[in-house]
Amino acid sequence: MAYNSPEGTVDLLPGAARHWRHAQDVAARLFSAYGYDFMETPIFEQTEVFTRGIGEATDVVNKEMFVVRSGENYRRSLEAGTDAGLKGKSRLSLRPEGTAGVVRAVVQHNLVEQGATPAKLYYAGPMFRAERPQKGRLREFHQIGAECLGSTEPTADAEMIIMLVRFYEKMGIPASDMTLYVNSMGDERCRPAYRAMVRDHILSHADEMCEECRRRADANPLRAFDCKNAACAHVMASAPRITDHLCDDCRSHYEAVKSYLDVAGIVYEEDPTLVRGLDYYTRTVFEVQSNAIDAAQNAIGGGGRYDRLAETVGGRPTPGLGFALGYERVMLALEASGALAEASPYVDLYVACVDATVRSVAFDLVRTARDAGLRVEMDHQGKSLKSQFKAAGKMNARKVIVVGPDELEHGQVVVRDMVTHEERTASIEQSKQLLSRFSGDVVDDSTFAAPTQG
Numbered sequence: 001m002a003y004n005s006p007e008g009t010v011d012l013l014p015g016a017a018r019h020w021r022h023a024q025d026v027a028a029r030l031f032s033a034y035g036y037d038f039m040e041t042p043i044f045e046q047t048e049v050f051t052r053g054i055g056e057a058t059d060v061v062n063k064e065m066f067v068v069r070s071g072e073n074y075r076r077s078l079e080a081g082t083d084a085g086l087k088g089k090s091r092l093s094l095r096p097e098g099t100a101g102v103v104r105a106v107v108q109h110n111l112v113e114q115g116a117t118p119a120k121l122y123y124a125g126p127m128f129r130a131e132r133p134q135k136g137r138l139r140e141f142h143q144i145g146a147e148c149l150g151s152t153e154p155t156a157d158a159e160m161i162i163m164l165v166r167f168y169e170k171m172g173i174p175a176s177d178m179t180l181y182v183n184s185m186g187d188e189r190c191r192p193a194y195r196a197m198v199r200d201h202i203l204s205h206a207d208e209m210c211e212e213c214r215r216r217a218d219a220n221p222l223r224a225f226d227c228k229n230a231a232c233a234h235v236m237a238s239a240p241r242i243t244d245h246l247c248d249d250c251r252s253h254y255e256a257v258k259s260y261l262d263v264a265g266i267v268y269e270e271d272p273t274l275v276r277g278l279d280y281y282t283r284t285v286f287e288v289q290s291n292a293i294d295a296a297q298n299a300i301g302g303g304g305r306y307d308r309l310a311e312t313v314g315g316r317p318t319p320g321l322g323f324a325l326g327y328e329r330v331m332l333a334l335e336a337s338g339a340l341a342e343a344s345p346y347v348d349l350y351v352a353c354v355d356a357t358v359r360s361v362a363f364d365l366v367r368t369a370r371d372a373g374l375r376v377e378m379d380h381q382g383k384s385l386k387s388q389f390k391a392a393g394k395m396n397a398r399k400v401i402v403v404g405p406d407e408l409e410h411g412q413v414v415v416r417d418m419v420t421h422e423e424r425t426a427s428i429e430q431s432k433q434l435l436s437r438f439s440g441d442v443v444d445d446s447t448f449a450a451p452t453q454g
């Protein structure tokens with residue numbers, strides 16, 4: 001019996017994995033310029049971290065979490081016919097997103113001491129949501145996310161948004177192929193009254209709306225803005241807009257965020273219906289959509305402020321904000337924009353042997369160059385010279401050193417440039433010395449010493 005990877009998951013084979021590594025490298029370089037440090041949290045957490053943090057009434061928690069049980073607890077629950085007897089700490093779920101776990105860790109390890117500078121953290125890894133799998137919607141997908149805890153200032157919001165936009169730019173998504181949407185969702189002072197207005201709006205049009213929106217009118221009325229049903233969209237088009245009902249503090253915070261984005265020349269669209277699918281948001285929310293991919297999965301990243309989340313997971317009041325970008329969707333967006341560069345592997349050098357008598361010389365040359373940090377390959381299968389050149393081409397080798405018995409007698413090797421196909425002889429001993437001291441970026445002709453005359 002041969003097995004396939006589970007539904008909604010993909011194997012990151014070397015080609016795809018190179019892209020994933022590249023995305024993480026881009027993030028690492030870029031985010032460090034903004035003062036962010038890498039961190040990791042466990043892939044599973046106590047379920048309550050998510051139910052309390054993200055919100056019981058959200059789809060992510062309500063429908064999409066993968067429950068984790070130890071074998072023993074699973075057997076006990078089966079025998080009892082219920083897992084009601086399980087202690088809180090034994091109720092575990094795979095993380096559907098990274099924010100709740102990071103904030104749990106920040107609280108647990110007291111990473112934001114009172115009055116200290118904000119904690120700026122980023123992460124990259126798999127997330128799990130039991131969704132109906134389709135293109136760009138996976139059950140295991142990869143996010144790169146950033147969280148900043150300890151600042152209420154609108155500069156922090158603008159900085160976070162700019163960092164996200166710059167990431168897409170550095171990955172190569174053309175600015176014309178993506179749109180940044182921003183909104184403010186208010187806070188605990190102005191949002192309750194607004195929510196009640198939206199609920200009343202839904203209930204007064206209940207007969208025109210789908211069952212799900214009617215059912216959610218009390219628990220999560222704002223989600224109706226995201227309903228794909230045409231009749232619901234029609235009703236919600238005339239619903240009250242949050243931006244008309246913000247309290248003064250939230251309004252001036254939102255205005256300041258936008259003014260900083262303007263100063264930075266960041267193009268955005270205001271979308272007063274942007275509500276996001278997680279309950280922890282307060283004030284600023286944002287989302288970046290690719291204009292080049294299917295509308296159902298076109299959100300390539302998003303985030304916002306969550307000033308009450310730390311308290312929700314048991315900490316003291318600590319304002320925070322962040323974003324997460326969906327790596328697979330970024331890849332789809334790059335592909336759709338024709339901007340997905342081949343992440344081809346390459347070696348700096350391939351050392352080819354004309355016959356078996358020169359193997360140990362070639363082997364030593366390879367070791368010397370590798371010890372200096374070069375990417376070097378040689379044949380380990382006793383292949384013909386022609387096959388070795390083929391292999392070097394496949395590996396995108398920049399140069400091939402051919403070690404042959406005749407040249408070796410004169411202390412020489414042949415160096416072929418794989419781009420220009422030019423060949424020259426070089427002194428093996430001096431070239432070896434140059435290779436052992438190699439400190440440049442590109443292996444060029446100066447890496448190989450010309451043979452001495454005479």
Ligand code: HAM
Pocket residue numbers: 096097098099129131136137138139141142143145146147277278299300301302303304305321322323324325326327328329
């Ligand atoms: P989110 O909008 O749920 O936010 O997810 C962020 C991104 O993850 C989405 O924009 C999308 O690109 C990607 N994504 C989500 N679900 C899937 C899926 N099933 N398959 C493929 N990609 C997916 C969050 O997760 C928040 N934690 C963001 C945040 C950080 N807010 C504040 N801090």
